Amino acid sequence: MPKSLIKSGAVIDGYTIGECVHAGGMATLWTVxxxxxxxxxxxxxxxxxxxxxxxxIVSFEMExxxxxxxxxxxxxxxxxxxxxxxxxxxxxxxxPGTTLYKRLPDLPLPYEEARLLVAKIAAALAxxxxxxxxxxxxxxxxxMFRESGDAVLIDYGLSHHDHLPDLLQEEFRLPYGTAPxxxxxxxxxxxxxxxxxxxxxxxxxxxxxxxxxxxxxGETLRAMRRRLWRDPHPPRxxxxxxPPWLQEVVLRCLEIEPVWRYPTATQLAFDxxxxxxxxxxxxxxRLKRDPLSVAWRRRFNPDVKQPRAKSxxxxxxxxxxxxxxxxxxxxxxxxxxxxxRVTTERILATLPSARLACVNVxxxxxxxxxxxxxxxxxxKHIDRLVALRHWAAPLKLDESRLSVHVLEAVDPAAALLxxxxxxxxxxxxxxxxxSSFRRTLLGSVSAKVAAEATSTVTVVRPPRMAAAKPGAxxxxx
Amino acid sequence: MLLAVFSDIxxxxxxxxxxLRVARARAAERFILLGDFVGYGAxxxxxxxxxxxxxxxxxxxxRGNHDEAVNTTSENMNNDAQIAIEWTRGxxxxxxxxxxxxxxxxxxxxxxxxxxxxxSSPKRWNYVRSTTDAAKSLIATPSHVTFCGHIHRPAxxxxxxxxxxxxxVPKTDVPVQLLRGRQWLAVLGSVGQPxxxxxSASFVLFDTVSCQITYCRVPYDIASAAxxxxxxxxxxxxxxxxxxxx
Numbered sequence: 001m002p003k004s005l006i007k008s009g010a011v012i013d014g015y016t017i018g019e020c021v022h023a024g025g026m027a028t029l030w031t032v033x034x035x036x037x038x039x040x041x042x043x044x045x046x047x048x049x050x051x052x053x054x055x056x057i058v059s060f061e062m063e064x065x066x067x068x069x070x071x072x073x074x075x076x077x078x079x080x081x082x083x084x085x086x087x088x089x090x091x092x093x094x095x096p097g098t099t100l101y102k103r104l105p106d107l108p109l110p111y112e113e114a115r116l117l118v119a120k121i122a123a124a125l126a127x128x129x130x131x132x133x134x135x136x137x138x139x140x141x142x143x144m145f146r147e148s149g150d151a152v153l154i155d156y157g158l159s160h161h162d163h164l165p166d167l168l169q170e171e172f173r174l175p176y177g178t179a180p181x182x183x184x185x186x187x188x189x190x191x192x193x194x195x196x197x198x199x200x201x202x203x204x205x206x207x208x209x210x211x212x213x214x215x216x217x218g219e220t221l222r223a224m225r226r227r228l229w230r231d232p233h234p235p236r237x238x239x240x241x242x243p244p245w246l247q248e249v250v251l252r253c254l255e256i257e258p259v260w261r262y263p264t265a266t267q268l269a270f271d272x273x274x275x276x277x278x279x280x281x282x283x284x285x286r287l288k289r290d291p292l293s294v295a296w297r298r299r300f301n302p303d304v305k306q307p308r309a310k311s312x313x314x315x316x317x318x319x320x321x322x323x324x325x326x327x328x329x330x331x332x333x334x335x336x337x338x339x340x341r342v343t344t345e346r347i348l349a350t351l352p353s354a355r356l357a358c359v360n361v362x363x364x365x366x367x368x369x370x371x372x373x374x375x376x377x378x379x380k381h382i383d384r385l386v387a388l389r390h391w392a393a394p395l396k397l398d399e400s401r402l403s404v405h406v407l408e409a410v411d412p413a414a415a416l417l418x419x420x421x422x423x424x425x426x427x428x429x430x431x432x433x434x435s436s437f438r439r440t441l442l443g444s445v446s447a448k449v450a451a452e453a454t455s456t457v458t459v460v461r462p463p464r465m466a467a468a469k470p471g472a473x474x475x476x477x
Numbered sequence: 478m479l480l481a482v483f484s485d486i487x488x489x490x491x492x493x494x495x496x497l498r499v500a501r502a503r504a505a506e507r508f509i510l511l512g513d514f515v516g517y518g519a520x521x522x523x524x525x526x527x528x529x530x531x532x533x534x535x536x537x538x539x540r541g542n543h544d545e546a547v548n549t550t551s552e553n554m555n556n557d558a559q560i561a562i563e564w565t566r567g568x569x570x571x572x573x574x575x576x577x578x579x580x581x582x583x584x585x586x587x588x589x590x591x592x593x594x595x596x597s598s599p600k601r602w603n604y605v606r607s608t609t610d611a612a613k614s615l616i617a618t619p620s621h622v623t624f625c626g627h628i629h630r631p632a633x634x635x636x637x638x639x640x641x642x643x644x645x646v647p648k649t650d651v652p653v654q655l656l657r658g659r660q661w662l663a664v665l666g667s668v669g670q671p672x673x674x675x676x677s678a679s680f681v682l683f684d685t686v687s688c689q690i691t692y693c694r695v696p697y698d699i700a701s702a703a704x705x706x707x708x709x710x711x712x713x714x715x716x717x718x719x720x721x722x723x
Contacts, residue, residue, distance in 0.1 A: 054639050083656070088658070166645065167635065
């Protein structure tokens with residue numbers, strides 16, 4: 001291994017080295033400048049000299065493979081990498097500010113603040129998983145925030161890319177990572193399940209809302225293995241005012257079996273964005289851990305400890321999308337609403353982990369001041385929520401997979417598009433308005449949605465009816 | 478330079494033609510042929526002539542066990558392979574047979590090594606089936622990247638400086654950078670008789686500057702290749718397996 005060329009003032013591949021801003025166990029960080037790049041830059045250099053931990057080299061190799069492939073606001077932009085043959089480095093954008101680690105003295109945070117914070121991290125994770133990457137080291141010091149509010153995930157040294165060789169596969173005899181945040185299946189050598197990141201995020205949410213780590217700080221293998229069979233103390237046993245919906249979310253993330261957690265980060269983000277829609281189960285009410293007898297049964301149940309069949313990250317995400325169906329419960333014809341239900345049912349039938357958001361737009365008057373109560377004095381908003389649930393009832397969806405939303409807007413198409421964007425909806429189902437008079441007058445909502453949505457859009461029409469022939473002697477009442 | 482690497486063509490003209498077309502369209506500058514030009518398929522003459530022409534224009538070619546069997550009597554081939562080789566022997570002229578007989582067992586080109594089977598003892602025609610086999614191959618050579626075929630199933634192995642192995646089934650059309658800090662073994666799928674469940678022809682592109690490897694799959698006219706095998710009275714399974722990719 002050649003001697004490090006990195007020192008203040010040195011120039012390597014056009015990058016002028018500034019000062020060392022961080023010296024960690026695995027790598028050092030330097031400010032650098034480049035004549036062709038305006039953005040503030042950091043150069044990450046692995047500790048790779050003799051006598052250093054070989055893990056530092058391997059995780060840096062992994063990072064060099066993954067970083068240049070990542071894109072979007074939730075990752076640091078990578079400008080270039082240097083090879084181990086001469087000088088290994090990665091130049092990344094310098095994100096201003098500090099990591100979430102700096103917030104540790106403030107814990108526990110107010111519930112609302114923690115909810116918003118973790119929702120942003122979940123959105124960032126969803127974006128990362130869509131790029132076929134599992135982070136595997138989600139913890140406060142891996143999370144930063146842009147001025148825009150977007151969460152940025154940093155440090156990919158332990159990550160797994162589903163389309164690249166996993167260099168950490170056989171590197172370590174023991175699971176490598178940050179003990180308090182590590183998912184139980186990681187202890188069994190499973191590295192290709194994106195739900196491992198949801199477990200870690202659950203640990204972070206638990207910690208940030210209670211001030212305590214759910215599985216302690218134990219670094220020994222024995223201490224870490226306890227999480228394979230021992231569930232954490234329910235947050236409500238630590239804070240009496242802990243919201244049941246929040247406990248539901250936290251404990252679902254911390255399920256021992258990945259299959260009982262949220263199927264995707266997007267679905268977790270959805271629940272955090274709509275706490276009033278979280279389906280409460282027995283999880284939300286628990287005040288104590290499972291009795292020891294149950295935990296011991298888990299401990300000696302070999303099923304739990306079997307590594308599972310390989311799941312493809314992209315496949316898993318694709319099988320758990322968020323669908324949204326836009327319904328006009330007031331003016332939509334029964335035929336159209338029925339056609340929408342049939343189409344929705346067919347799509348759901350192929351996707352057992354999908355969740356469905358039923359959306360109705362309460363059109364606001366552009367000029368007049370709208371009253372919440374209608375002429376009969378009942379609440380329009382609540383009436384429509386009831387109508388949406390009624391429409392969805394025949395679909396017989398589990399409550400945890402269904403949510404209903406009434407949006408109030410002047411422009412229904414814009415409201416639907418915004419809802420789809422904010423909630424990372426994968427597939428939007430809308431009905432085509434039948435009345436040609438209204439469509440001409442108001443413009444077609446479905447056409448605008450289909451043209452401008454970033455997700456897949458299905459436009460539904462009721463079954464074709466034979467047109468009435470003029471003069472055929474039929475008188476329509 | 479962009480290399481196009483082909484292995485285990487096995488007398489399948491339709492598959493090889495399709496792969497060459499795609500490789501040229503993707504601006505490959507140099508062709509590498511990892512052996513087993515003949516055996517199983519019904520177009521050995523065309524395949525060997527094409528290989529001779531490519532080599533005359535700068536391609537690298539190495540010998541496979543079927544190429545060797547054309548000129549020797551091999552005892553360890555299965556029945557179908559033996560029938561196909563005997564049929565092939567009768568089809569090739571002297572020049573074609575000599576070309577196969579004179580192919581080198583392995584070729585080193587810069588820090589790359591090209592060989593048909595596991596590289597530690599290429600004449601034994603061992604398969605690379607596992608990380609253990611891959612380690613044996615990588616320890617035997619100083620090359621940064623070794624390319625081999627023989628098993629008809631794509632795989633990508635690496636060995637770190639501390640001799641830790643990784644194994645990976647490459648994704649089609651996703652370039653992977655073969656980092657300099659470790660040794661790599663790229664096992665190619667087969668052009669003419671894929672056995673990984675995907676019937677499309679398989680080859681590899683490798684950029685010697687960026688060290689990026691891309692595994693490619695090419696659909697081809699399987700029906701014609703299979704018909705020709707049947708028409709020539711070769712064992713029917715050799716035709717049937719093409720559409721199954723196994």
